[in-house]
Amino acid sequence: MDKNFDSKTAEEGIYRTWESGGYFTPAIDPKKKPFTILLPLPNANDPMHMGHAMFTVQDILIRYHRMKGDPTLWLPGGDHAGIETQYVFEKRLAKEGKSRFQFDRETLYTMIEAFVEQNKTTNRDQMKRLGFSMDWSRYRYSLDPDIVATVLDTFRKMHEDGLAYRDSRLVNYCTKDGTGFSDLEVLYVERTDPLYYMKYGPFTVATVRPETKFRDTALAVNPKDKRYKDAIGKTYEIVGLLGPVKMTVIPDPDVDPSFGTGIMKVTPAHDPHDFELGKKFNLPVTPIIDQRGRMDFAWFLTQQDSNPKYRERAEKYHGKKVAEARAIMVEDLKADGLLIKIDENYVHRIGTCYRCGSVLEPLPIPQWYVKTKPLAKKAIRAVKDGKTKIVPKKRFEKMYFDWMNNILDWNISRQIVWGPRIPVWYCLDCNPDITISFIDKQLAKIFGDYKSIISKYQFSDLKKGLQSLSAPLHATYSLSPEPCQKCHSTHVLQETDTFDTWFLSSQWPMTTLGFPDSADFKYFYPTSVLDTMWDILFFWVARMMMMGLYRTGNIPFEVIHLHSRVVDQHGKKMSKSKGNVMNPIDMVDKYGADALRMALIYGAAPGSDIAISEDKIRGMRNFANKLWNMGRFIHMNIDATGKEIPFYDNEFHKTLTDANDKRIISELNMLTAGVTKDIERYRFSDAAQAIYEFAWHRVADVHLEKNKDRFKSGDIQAITVLRHVYITLLKLLHPFMPFVTESVWATFPRKRTEPLIVSSWPTAG
């Protein structure tokens, strides 16, 4: 044996032995209850970060259960990660001076697909570097045809059940990325913006968005506000930048009389609250900002009789970006004496795109939604009834219930190409006023060439492309084009929106296992533990609960375990901009996978952050080496005796005479019981610390030193006990530090020849 454990040369070979031995693939035994974990599917295109390294938690559970003899499955996978991947790809295009809008949808899709294929294996190889014992023979990719087929079928069922529907309402739209998002994806940031007090006929109104005033449809006041009591229901003529308009004052209990002047202008097309209010009072939805984030005054410019002054203004505003237009309008308001004052220090929160940071525009665009209330109800019930347990309970159960109880319908439409297209079809002949705003080869197939389409149908902006249809709400579910049910026309077009990535991943437990009738699904579903970080509790975990219960009638997993977030050595979140990101693979190269794994587990309390530093990883590398040298010491002493050392068993136990031996055995039994209990209770740090403490400070520092003379003198009993203690430690530590333990294990004689990974978990006593 070498003087030190050399992780670099040992790890790869060991992993290959495990893999080629088939130990990662469980043997299906109907008599045994399996233990199953689904890997939270990483973006197939993404290199590994420290967050992924925390999947060590899963490997600990998996290795523990495998050693206990359970048919154990850890199912890996990769996510096409719709918007994420397309965004990364577009950035690359931008570097070449290109834009996605230069390509038709099929070409763009093919390009992204090729891009993903190039990088798909990186993440997988890195998982192996960490020693993760996943069943690679069952690896799934979220765009595998059978997975997509199940997802589409779920959509079909939801459509039939009235749980998937199309509606035109305000959507959080990123004008830069060109897609809408669900409420969860909105990132609110605090900002200080000017609050403008504008003259509004006989009133004064405060707003941060003067540019939307042209399409205000009403004024709202709190019905309890005495100041405006008499105004409710009355219509006023209000002179604005483009001349006078008529507006009615409506009551709205949500208006805060103490904010601004207590009067609110109502803009249903660009404010979610106003949109709802508009529905109540039958106000028209009249947009003034388009999907590119530019001012749209076409409605005004097409009027024949408009005043030349106003017309000139509208032309000036038209097509300008929101911020730019606002600045010009503020100047015009001042010139007209309509601006009363500006509060420059108004602090509010504004919705931004979590991807690119742009301000999101609430825009009225039709999208597909999932009706979530009935699904949430069952998902709440399942946790309340204890069918699925959340660990740590105290902290995260409340979060889960709060979110489920206040859940809103889920927007599953994305105006991107990278992902499965929503399988519904619209008849172009039944909807002659349809607006098609993208380039699509499918259309060319229907009509022969683009030109004829352009002449027949309205295109809002061909170049911008790939956006949602503003079609009437009639849609037919189908996987392939079928003649219109009403008019039998074959001029049908598939919805251009693709599914939100989370719509696919929410079905991961079913789709990966082969729902509805594969052997795997029947055997492994519901899975045992779902381990992930709390940041995707709503995005993913909660939605899997809803979708799993909806489709299978059964929970997708028995336990939801939320692991720690990895932060830097000062307890700060790792981020590229802060420059404090640590690459897990670098650490594996430098100190070994065992060291990194142990450093991530050791000292992490359930639900709290775990601080990682290179010093800590180095400390754990030292521990791996300590363990290695304990093995070396034992070998040297055995070799010195020149004898065969008996295996430690019950018979041998009875012959123990030395107090030191008896004591260390009894302590080992206590440790075994403790570690087993800690793992069962998801207290991995406690288990890791207990083993570390015992191995280093109890066995190596005390027992070994104290009994050195006995070992050297060839005391067979002492050596047998020591070897047994050591071998048991290797087993206990194997889930945490699989490489070094497996490596030393191989140097010791065993009753059976299997590697440590499939050896039996020790029992106390």
Next chain:
RNA sequence: GGGCGGUUAGCUCAGCUGGCUAGAGCGUUUCAUUGACAUUGAAAAGGUCAUAGGUUCAAAUCCUAUACCGCCCACCA
């Protein structure tokens, strides 16, 4: 605005259902060692457990309030 978590040694944190001199890793100081390991060993310094009350025979641990830090949720224009 609502909610959650944190505040313990120089740094990062453990301390689960209250109970012996409050622990670990890293760091610091001193000493030792060519015989498993310097990726080592022995020893040491270092904490009024955020603050103020309260419950209790007993509180870092439970309760109340305050302060600061972090996070989540929410349509206040």
